[in-house]
Each structure stands twice: as C-alpha cells, then as structure tokens.
Amino acid sequence: MGIVLKEISKSYDGRTVLKNLNLEINQGEFHVLLGPSGGGKTTTLSVIAGLTEQDSGSVSIGGLDVSKLSPGERRIGFVFQDHALFPHLTVFDNVAYGLRVRRIKGYEMTRKVEYYLSKVSIAKEKGKFPHQLSGGQKQRTALARALVIEPEILLMDEPMSSLDAITKETVRDELKSIQQEIGVTTVYVTHDQNEALLLGDRVSVLNNGRVEQIESPDELFYHPKTEFVARFVGFKNILKVSPAGINTHEAAVLINNDGMKHPIKIRVKKYPVFEKGKEINLCIHPEKITLKREDETVAGDLNRIRGKIIKRKNNGNGFMAIVDIGGTTLHAAISSDFKVHENVWVCFAPDAAHPLCGKKCREPEQRRKCFNGGNTLAL
Ligand SMILES: Nc1ncnc2c1ncn2[C@@H]1O[C@H](COP(=O)(O)OP(=O)(O)O)[C@@H](O)[C@H]1O
Ligand SMILES: [Mg+2]
Incomplete structure (x- = not known):
C-alpha cells in the first residue's frame, strides 16, 4: 500500500x-x-x-x-x-x-x-x-x-x-x-x-x-x-562562485569561498541559473578531480588550480587527498603515491561541477555522464 x-x-x-x-x-x-x-x-x-x-x-x-x-x-x-x-x-x-x-x-x-x-x-x-x-x-x-x-x-x-x-x-x-x-x-x-x-x-x-x-x-x-543535501550525502567539495563571463557553452566563474586569499578563476559548463555577479554554489565529486605533479603537463581543456596536499586519508576503499587551494580545500580521490606537503595541480573538466541551484537537474545527458563517472559512495 x-x-x-x-x-x-x-x-x-x-x-x-x-x-x-x-x-x-x-x-x-x-x-x-x-x-x-x-x-x-x-x-x-x-x-x-x-x-x-x-x-x-x-x-x-x-x-x-x-x-x-x-x-x-x-x-x-x-x-x-x-x-x-x-x-x-x-x-x-x-x-x-x-x-x-x-x-x-x-x-x-x-x-x-x-x-x-x-x-x-x-x-x-x-x-x-x-x-x-x-x-x-x-x-x-x-x-x-x-x-x-x-x-x-x-x-x-x-x-x-x-x-x-x-x-x-x-x-x-x-x-x-x-x-x-x-x-x-x-x-x-x-x-x-x-x-x-x-x-x-x-x-x-x-x-x-x-x-x-x-x-x-x-x-x-x-x-x-x-x-x-550535498553536504548530507557526503559532498565536501563545495565552491562558492560568482559568474564573471558567460558565453554559449561555458562560463568563467570566480571561486570566492570564505577564507580564500584571492578569488580563483575557473571555467565551468554554462548552467541556466548563472547570472553575472550572482553567487551560486557548485559541488564537485572527488573522483572527477585529478591531481598532477607540478612538472606534469595538463590538457588545455581542463581547469588547473595550484594547490598543496595538506592531508591524505585512507577511507577504506581508496585514498583521498585534501588539497589547500589558497584558503579553502578540495578533496580528490587519488592513487596512494601522492604525499602530504606535495605541491600539485588540481585538475577537472569544466563540466565536472554541478550547481546547487535548488532545482532538479533536468538534463538527461548531463545525468548520464555523471552516473558513468565512478561508483564510489563513501567520500
Ligand atoms: N514527545 C515529545 N515531546 C517533546 N518534544 C519532542 C517529542 N518528541 C520529539 N520531540 C522533539 O522534536 C524534535 C524532533 O524529534 P525527532 O522526530 O525524534 O527527530 P529525529 O528522529 O529526526 O532525531 C526534537 O527536537 C525532539 O526533542
Ligand atoms: Mg529519531
């Protein structure tokens, strides 16, 4: 019943x-x-x-x-x-x-x-x-x-x-x-x-x-x-951003989480909720972030943010690095060979970020993409 x-x-x-x-x-x-x-x-x-x-x-x-x-x-x-x-x-x-x-x-x-x-x-x-x-x-x-x-x-x-x-x-x-x-x-x-x-x-x-x-x-x-909801289901990567420039498919946004020394500019997929200057939260799954060493090249279509690993955690089914990107932190799923205090590039694709806009995601293509990426539930 x-x-x-x-x-x-x-x-x-x-x-x-x-x-x-x-x-x-x-x-x-x-x-x-x-x-x-x-x-x-x-x-x-x-x-x-x-x-x-x-x-x-x-x-x-x-x-x-x-x-x-x-x-x-x-x-x-x-x-x-x-x-x-x-x-x-x-x-x-x-x-x-x-x-x-x-x-x-x-x-x-x-x-x-x-x-x-x-x-x-x-x-x-x-x-x-x-x-x-x-x-x-x-x-x-x-x-x-x-x-x-x-x-x-x-x-x-x-x-x-x-x-x-x-x-x-x-x-x-x-x-x-x-x-x-x-x-x-x-x-x-x-x-x-x-x-x-x-x-x-x-x-x-x-x-x-x-x-x-x-x-x-x-x-x-x-x-x-x-x-x-994002925090309750375990998302730790929440970015407070304000769109600075919006084109047909992408937006340039400034990360300005509390505690940031300087805003950082990244490119993200353009979402209908974006309005220039209006703050919105985005979340990023740790599996969608790749860390690269400072001397490694990063594909030009990815965002890259300079950071330092401040903690490494074994969460039972893999390793997680917590990276300081200048006053705020991002969690990234990693292989075990990254060390604490290493300087790294935090890399992710523009469409890795998901907006916390209070509305249900209505983009089937985007949803499929998310579901195909990784299956680890523990963050
Ligand atoms: N019989 C009751 N008398 C007075 N307050 C109550 C009673 N039952 C629950 N509450 C209050 O209602 C709120 C919600 O309680 P509850 O439904 O048990 O929450 P949850 O199960 O999500 O922890 C709490 O603040 C609790 O103190
Ligand atoms: Mg209860």
Whole structure:
C-alpha cells in the first residue's frame, strides 16, 4: 500500500518539528528518510503509525485516510531504534506476541512464527531471552516480530544504529532482499547517508521538518539540489562562485569561498541559473578531480588550480587527498603515491561541477555522464 502524507505539521511546546510536510511513498517501495538528528524523522514515522497525532494534515494508506484510526487499526509493523523486545519473553514469544493479540493461535500461529523466524535466520535462537542475544540477533527478532503480522506498511527507526560495521552490512543486505521478496512498503529512518544510498529505492532528505529533496539514490548522490543535501550525502567539495563571463557553452566563474586569499578563476559548463555577479554554489565529486605533479603537463581543456596536499586519508576503499587551494580545500580521490606537503595541480573538466541551484537537474545527458563517472559512495 502506498502512503501519502499531506501538509503534516506538528509542534511540541510551541516548537515546530514538522512544517507542512508532504511525502508520497509508493506501494512496495523501500523508502528511506534521511536527515540529521532532531530533524523530525521519528516524529514522521510515529505520525504514520498513529502513535503521535499530528496538529494538522492527513495520512492516507492505500488511498484511505487513516488520520482518525488507532495504531492497531493501521496494519503497521514497527521496528524501533532500541528493538523494544519484551525482556521476559523468549524470541519465539516476542515474535508470537502480535499474533496472540490478534487472537491467532495454535498451528496457524506456530507456522507463521516459525516461517518468519527462519526468514530472518533466527530460528535457532527461538528459546533464548533478549538478554542472551547479540545486537544483530535482537534486530532480527524485532524484524520478525514486525513482519509476522503481515503488515501493509513496515516502519523502521534507525534499526542498525547499535550494530557493529560487519553485522550491519550483513543485516542490511538481508533486510533489503527480504523486503524485495515480501514487497511490503517500507519506510526506513536513518542519519547515515551510506545506509540510505545503499538501501533506498528512493530517499527523502528531511531538513527542518520538511522534505528538501526526494530522489533515487543515484540521482541524490550525483545531483543534490541544495547545499544541505550535498553536504548530507557526503559532498565536501563545495565552491562558492560568482559568474564573471558567460558565453554559449561555458562560463568563467570566480571561486570566492570564505577564507580564500584571492578569488580563483575557473571555467565551468554554462548552467541556466548563472547570472553575472550572482553567487551560486557548485559541488564537485572527488573522483572527477585529478591531481598532477607540478612538472606534469595538463590538457588545455581542463581547469588547473595550484594547490598543496595538506592531508591524505585512507577511507577504506581508496585514498583521498585534501588539497589547500589558497584558503579553502578540495578533496580528490587519488592513487596512494601522492604525499602530504606535495605541491600539485588540481585538475577537472569544466563540466565536472554541478550547481546547487535548488532545482532538479533536468538534463538527461548531463545525468548520464555523471552516473558513468565512478561508483564510489563513501567520500
Ligand atoms: N514527545 C515529545 N515531546 C517533546 N518534544 C519532542 C517529542 N518528541 C520529539 N520531540 C522533539 O522534536 C524534535 C524532533 O524529534 P525527532 O522526530 O525524534 O527527530 P529525529 O528522529 O529526526 O532525531 C526534537 O527536537 C525532539 O526533542
Ligand atoms: Mg529519531
């Protein structure tokens, strides 16, 4: 069942948490709500579930306005951040709980519980109590407990936050395939951009109680609309520029980020949002930047900026150099043989920069180009 949130507002003690929030989640979709802590993610889930009553606006599930229905009438499975397992019940009884409440007993109950216990690979632990389980096992139990009632909607609130990196990866992959197999409409809350990009069919970025951008992970990652979204999905290279000269295909822009000793002139693709003298932010993917040594020649069609490597980081799947270009820094994906303190040319093509203009990128050709360039999600 699809979910439609229309103009949802919610305040606590005069403080607005959700502001006319609109969100449409498709039937069968794995939808991720991504945003900073305190951004209203849990409140949004809680409003969908009926655990929190909105001040205004409506919630529809499968085309039906459920705003006045109690949580029990909404056929929703909820996996809470802290698992919220019943400590005095075994794994089996935790999972059976929702069925017993619905007066499903005997063989039918046992069959369903056993089915979901094995689906989330926790059947062997069914006689254990929550305190005898690892974090991953608690998570699996909580997931089975939510799924056993065969909900129309599955809501998950930062379910992986207490798991270690390796367990997280396994549970995440399994969750994605279970969701695809069952096809239950899922809303998954996280503040972790990698998790959002890996799991979501679409991702909504929440900022200040509103949805700032809603997109497929690729689109969100390569074409963030705003600086907030760009920073949230991990872009570190944000250039504050003002166009100085604009011709048919290109614009000359001056980089004047805070702290720059002198503005630097570069050439970028001409975007419709450019206006002479009007400041705009551009972002550049680190994989689209190449570093060259001072004595190396640089192709004439590339921008080149003089810089010095001030830091080198191993981010687990490659190296990243942080280059000072005169008061501001750029991150570049590099091979390991560049050293800290080396002087370099920072090189990138004029079309490597993406404008953060607040609008959706409507240039299919540009989008294809971005998607073909590199596939590393961790920045
Ligand atoms: N029951 C409540 N009473 C008062 N304030 C609340 C309550 N629930 C949430 N808030 C406040 O609403 C804001 C958003 O909270 P929440 O939805 O939990 O954000 P998130 O899940 O994105 O971290 C926070 O500032 C939080 O303190
Ligand atoms: Mg929360």
